[in-house]
Amino acid sequence: MNGYAIAQIIWWLLLGVLLVGLAVMVGMDMGVGASLRYVGRTDTERRVALNIIGPHWDGNQVWFILGGGAIFAAFPLIYATAFSGFYVVMLLLLWTMILRPIGFEYRSRIGNPAWRGAWDWALVVSGAVPMVVFGAAFGNLFRGVPFHFEWNMTSFYTGGFLGLLNPFAVTTGVLSLAMSVMMGSLTVMNGAEGTMAARARGLAQVAGTVAIAVFAIDGFWVHSMAGYHWVSGPGPGIPQTPLQQAVITSPGAWFGNFTAHPVLWCVPVLGFAGMIGAILAARAKFSHLGWWSGALAWIGVIGTAGSALFPFMLPSSSDPSMSLTVWNSSSSELTLRWMIGFTVFFVPLILWYTGWAFWVMRGKITPDMVESDEHAY
Amino acid sequence: MINGTVIDLSRLQFAATALYHFLFVPLTLGMSFLLAAMETVYVTTGRPIYRRMAMFWGRLFMINFALGVATGLTMEFQFGTNWSFYSSFVGDIFGAPLAIEGLMAFFMESTFIGLMVFGWHRLSKGQHLAVTWLVALASNLSALWILVANGFMQDPQGAAFDPTTMRMHLTSFQDLIFSPDAQSKFVHTSIAGYVTGAIFVAGVSAYYLLRNRHVELAKRSFRMAVLFGVLATIGVVTLGDALGFVDAQAQPTKLAAMEGLWKTEPAPLPLNLIAFPDQAQQRNHGAVQIPAVLSLLETHSLDGTVPAIDALERQAVRQVEDGIPAVQALQTLSRNPEDPAALAQFNAHREDLGYGFLVQRYAPDLTRVTPAEIRQAARDSIPPVAAVFWSFRVMVGTGLAMLAFFVLATLYSLRNRIQEKPWLLKLAMGMIPVPFLANEAGWLVAELGRQPWTVYGVLPTWMSVSTHSVGYMAFSLIGFVALYSTFIAIEMYLMVRTIRIGPPEARGPRGPQPRPRPMPAGGAFATAPHAARTGD
Numbered sequence: 001m002n003g004y005a006i007a008q009i010i011w012w013l014l015l016g017v018l019l020v021g022l023a024v025m026v027g028m029d030m031g032v033g034a035s036l037r038y039v040g041r042t043d044t045e046r047r048v049a050l051n052i053i054g055p056h057w058d059g060n061q062v063w064f065i066l067g068g069g070a071i072f073a074a075f076p077l078i079y080a081t082a083f084s085g086f087y088v089v090m091l092l093l094l095w096t097m098i099l100r101p102i103g104f105e106y107r108s109r110i111g112n113p114a115w116r117g118a119w120d121w122a123l124v125v126s127g128a129v130p131m132v133v134f135g136a137a138f139g140n141l142f143r144g145v146p147f148h149f150e151w152n153m154t155s156f157y158t159g160g161f162l163g164l165l166n167p168f169a170v171t172t173g174v175l176s177l178a179m180s181v182m183m184g185s186l187t188v189m190n191g192a193e194g195t196m197a198a199r200a201r202g203l204a205q206v207a208g209t210v211a212i213a214v215f216a217i218d219g220f221w222v223h224s225m226a227g228y229h230w231v232s233g234p235g236p237g238i239p240q241t242p243l244q245q246a247v248i249t250s251p252g253a254w255f256g257n258f259t260a261h262p263v264l265w266c267v268p269v270l271g272f273a274g275m276i277g278a279i280l281a282a283r284a285k286f287s288h289l290g291w292w293s294g295a296l297a298w299i300g301v302i303g304t305a306g307s308a309l310f311p312f313m314l315p316s317s318s319d320p321s322m323s324l325t326v327w328n329s330s331s332s333e334l335t336l337r338w339m340i341g342f343t344v345f346f347v348p349l350i351l352w353y354t355g356w357a358f359w360v361m362r363g364k365i366t367p368d369m370v371e372s373d374e375h376a377y
Numbered sequence: 378m379i380n381g382t383v384i385d386l387s388r389l390q391f392a393a394t395a396l397y398h399f400l401f402v403p404l405t406l407g408m409s410f411l412l413a414a415m416e417t418v419y420v421t422t423g424r425p426i427y428r429r430m431a432m433f434w435g436r437l438f439m440i441n442f443a444l445g446v447a448t449g450l451t452m453e454f455q456f457g458t459n460w461s462f463y464s465s466f467v468g469d470i471f472g473a474p475l476a477i478e479g480l481m482a483f484f485m486e487s488t489f490i491g492l493m494v495f496g497w498h499r500l501s502k503g504q505h506l507a508v509t510w511l512v513a514l515a516s517n518l519s520a521l522w523i524l525v526a527n528g529f530m531q532d533p534q535g536a537a538f539d540p541t542t543m544r545m546h547l548t549s550f551q552d553l554i555f556s557p558d559a560q561s562k563f564v565h566t567s568i569a570g571y572v573t574g575a576i577f578v579a580g581v582s583a584y585y586l587l588r589n590r591h592v593e594l595a596k597r598s599f600r601m602a603v604l605f606g607v608l609a610t611i612g613v614v615t616l617g618d619a620l621g622f623v624d625a626q627a628q629p630t631k632l633a634a635m636e637g638l639w640k641t642e643p644a645p646l647p648l649n650l651i652a653f654p655d656q657a658q659q660r661n662h663g664a665v666q667i668p669a670v671l672s673l674l675e676t677h678s679l680d681g682t683v684p685a686i687d688a689l690e691r692q693a694v695r696q697v698e699d700g701i702p703a704v705q706a707l708q709t710l711s712r713n714p715e716d717p718a719a720l721a722q723f724n725a726h727r728e729d730l731g732y733g734f735l736v737q738r739y740a741p742d743l744t745r746v747t748p749a750e751i752r753q754a755a756r757d758s759i760p761p762v763a764a765v766f767w768s769f770r771v772m773v774g775t776g777l778a779m780l781a782f783f784v785l786a787t788l789y790s791l792r793n794r795i796q797e798k799p800w801l802l803k804l805a806m807g808m809i810p811v812p813f814l815a816n817e818a819g820w821l822v823a824e825l826g827r828q829p830w831t832v833y834g835v836l837p838t839w840m841s842v843s844t845h846s847v848g849y850m851a852f853s854l855i856g857f858v859a860l861y862s863t864f865i866a867i868e869m870y871l872m873v874r875t876i877r878i879g880p881p882e883a884r885g886p887r888g889p890q891p892r893p894r895p896m897p898a899g900g901a902f903a904t905a906p907h908a909a910r911t912g913d
Contacts, residue, residue: 055495058446059488066479068453073476076468076544083457083464084843090458091853095860098447102864105443109871151711153543154462156844239541243711331469332539332546339473346480350488357488360499374881375494 005237005327007336011074012313012326014343016306022067023134023298024183025060027176028291029053031184031207033100033127034177037120039188039200046120047108047370050377052191055361057104059354064097073339077153077242077329078313082137085147085157089133089164096129108377127184128177135176138305139169142222142254144317149242158318168221175214179301182207182278183294190287191365201282204290208279215271215301222308227253228315228323235327236311242328247320254308264307271300379842386850387459387842390857392824394451396817397861401445403816406520406567407574407609408438409513412493413506414601420506430594431509432497433880434578439494440871444864446487451857459850463831463841469546470536470553471526478522486515520567528559531823532627533832538730540710540723545835557623562823565616568609569819572779573812575606576805579786581876583805586796591879599805600790607783613776618674624826625675628833629684630758631826634765636671637661638685645669645679651770654762659686686759693732693755700733701743702726731835732758738839760828768821775815782808 032039032053040046053060072079083090099122107119143166146159185204189197226249233245258264274297281290309315314324330336370376412431419427453475456464464472489511496505529536535552536545547553579602585595624632632638637649639659648670652661672681684692703726709719726733733743736754740746786805789795795802827833831841 051495055491056488058491059484061446062479062483062487065450065453065483066476068457069472069476069479071472072456072464072468073472076472077465079457079468079472080461080464083454084459084461084845087458087843087845087849087853090454091856094451094454095856098450098860101443101446102867105439106867106871109440109875151708153465154840154844155465239539240714241541241543241711244714331472332542334550335469335473335547338547338550339476342477342480346484350480350484353485354488357492360492360496373498375497 002237004239004333004336007333007340008236008326008330010340011330011336012306012310014340015070015074016302017347018063018067018070019302020295020299022063023176023179023302024295025063027131027180027298028183028187029057029060030127030131031180031182032188033103033123033184034131035181035184035188035200035203036123036127039185039196039203043113043116044367044370045192045196046116047377048192048196048365048367049188050104050107050123051365051370052188054104054377056354056357058101059357061100070339070343074331074336075313075324075326075329076331077324081147081155081157081324081329082145082314084155085145085159086137086140086164087157088161089136093130093133096126099123099126104377127180131177131180132173135173136165136169138176139172139218140164140166141305141309141312141314142225142227143168144228144249144315144320144323146318147314147316148319148322151243153241168218168225171214171218171221175211175218175301178207178211178214179275179294179298182211182275183291183298186278186282186287186291186294189282189285190291193364193366201285201287204282205279208275208282208294211297212272212275212279215268215275219268222254223252225254226251227256227308228312228320229253229256230311230325233328238327239332240328242322242324245321245323245325245328247315247323249320257307257310267300267303267307269300271297271304274298274300379839379844380847381839382847383845383850384839384842386847386854387845388838390459390850390854391455393854394448394455394857394861395824396820397865398445398448398452399816399820400813400865401441401448402520403566403570403573403812404441404577405438405445406516406570407572408434408441408577409509409516409574410571411574411578411602411605412438413509413513414605415598416506416509418601420502426593426597429880430598433594434598435494436875437581437872440868440875442490444868447864448861459843459845459853460831460841461843463836465544466836466841467529467536467545467832469544470529470533473547473550474522474526474529474554478519478526482515482519482522486512486519489515517567520570521563524563524566525554525556525559527823528556528562529553530830530832531562531827532556532558532623533835534558538727538835540707540720541714543707543711545832558620558627561616561620561623565613565620566819568612568616569812569816571609572606572613573816575602575609575783576779576808576812578602579606580806580809583802584876585879587799587802587806591882592796594880596795599786599795603783603786603790606779607787610776610780610783614780617773617776621675622677625683628826630686630689630760631765631822632675632683633686633689634760634762634826635769635822636675636683637664637762637766638671638683639687639762641685641688642682644672644682646671646675646682648674649766652766654766656759656762686762690755690759693758694751696729696732697736697751697754699726700729700731701736701746702733703730704733704737705743731830731832731837734840735829735837738837757829760826765822765826768818768825772815772818772822775811775818779808779811779815 032049036046036049040049103119103123107116147155147157149155182204185200188200229248229250231246231248234240274293277293278290278297281293311326312323313326313329316322412435415427415431419431489508492508493512534556535547535549537548539546579599582595582599585591637652637654647666647668650665650667652664654661669679672679675683702722706719706723709716735757736746736750739750739753786801789798789801829838830836831838
């Protein structure tokens, strides 16, 4: 294993870290948005919910932007092929996500109930739809996506839009939405008081239960599904194009890594344990503990998907041998090394000042506060 | 084969969404520094009016900022969705500054902006000031990295094409970030943002002064803005000149288009002040010229000269002819990466690979390329002259007009006679749209002038697009137009409404005082720790 292969693996792991950051931090805000009209029944209650994440949603959203930028820099072929292939779904994601900054910032600037009601719905949509799309995108990685390359690496996506919303992808979309609603509810439970906190507490348990059920069902589903198996090719640490390998599909192949390395079973177990822990903590009114347990559940779920797929990143269903792997879609060694340096330096720094920002803004948000503070959302 | 309509629709969508995004970004850049300056005066002098200023302008800042963030999301993803070949071809280089922008700048800006808005009552004076400065610093860092990325498209430094991966790869990170185009463009563009912020604050303050409202706040805001503006405008003009100088070396076709230089002439070259370029006939109509000035501007000497379009086109013909064997070798290497003859042929012609791609638009099978197709490709290597020529004149003209305004306004403002000059205040209000126009024109000069390339001399625009259907591209364009039109209407409405309402009047003789932290019980900020979720 040469230095380039090590850099490729480190970047694959770093991408996992960034995806967990995205799922945990953006997912929490999306969950608050998606459940806004359920958890908050009056305008003031909704403002309380929005102000709980108010100082942080913008910083959290950068995990999403960074996720896009990091895939672009470290795995440009994945960025190019997936984003253009998932075209209509990506537009759906973008168009709903760009409602969010405006919704947060503009909603409470005008008192008109129709205005606020419209933005409440916009925030619900912009919370729920992106999480379903993220989850569905992951689901499609297991099924493979119909694309192939020309001689010069021009990619062609040959599927339709509806193919991306197949039943399995819908279940993974539901899993992602359920987990983010669970995390959002734990956040509201932590920052609000009284009946709002009670509603959030109930919702967190329901969402967590749904997530456990879907995660389990998807495990069995993947077992019966045709997975991808890497047969030959230049392999790790060698500059190459996706035109030089051989890949076959066979049922149960996605469990190959688990069979070869049984220690990997700890990862899905962590997913289940995290979800169960979050539900129990919500029941016991330990919202902090529940939130951290939910974050571990995200590590387990994303880690399970990554462990099953490795080294595949974007399998091709129409021409499996053109599937994109860690080895054939990464950037050059020099780029990977520079980007490892920047990431390893900046991510801890980001976590540190994000932590400080949460600490400064700690404490419950009450109806009095949102009504008396001219800067509140 | 890629459909021509898809190429045009992709370009239109990119231009529309980028120009729209670029309405909000410069104002963010400029106002963030003005907010930091106002708050600095507050913290050092302790005078509450400066705190009210920072808070009021902060509200307007946030209305603008929200749309900048929202439309920035589109930009980050558009390369992948609409320009997938571009993304895979240069992602190794172009993706890095975008990712670093996220790591270094966006996180800092977005995290601290939350504290800037919500933290007035939670942070000490010094802490809040530090937070505001960090926001300003971060928005400038973000401009730095995005312009490093853009600089690579204008003048691809620090990268080479790798036939084994069929993509460009990074050869030197230092060359990428210290590219002269990227550096001069960063300074020019971010200072253009300061000018935008200064004109905006001066214009809105003038509105209050004309109506005799919030006079103390408006007078001080006006003075700070015009002082900041006069310095910034001088900077923009100076750096614009430097950028022209850099372009003369790195992008001769852009410079020739900016100046409408069709025919090679001996030095000293005259400047076309006004002209109506005609691309079909390759000449200007109705040109008004000033002798010798162009040589002075672009080469900083009287006997310097820059290549004209006729010479550039002749050179492009040679480059296209040289690029054809490079592409053919690459086709062989795609089937057999180790073919030694193809590798040797590729290495002999690799410099002009991009020009080989340029003619492939007309001759997908390069074994049957005709001389007419080669001439057409060479002609394509010249950007749309009239559009670049006039965008450049709009940018320079508005820039000089703003400089004149700032000089006048600074003189009267420093003598404290600004309120006696209603014409100047009205002019200040009228100037509000001018920097936005200048910024958009500047974007057009830079990006239209780069055509027909996405990466100058390396990757043609026509090849860079995704292989979508016309229907998909029309659908997405219509979607963006509908959403963005709604957004701008809402934004303008909120902006105007917030300006009309104005800042809250000072309470008591000394204005509102910052409340100490933690909050008194009346403020109802419970002290229960809430920080466990971040590990503190």
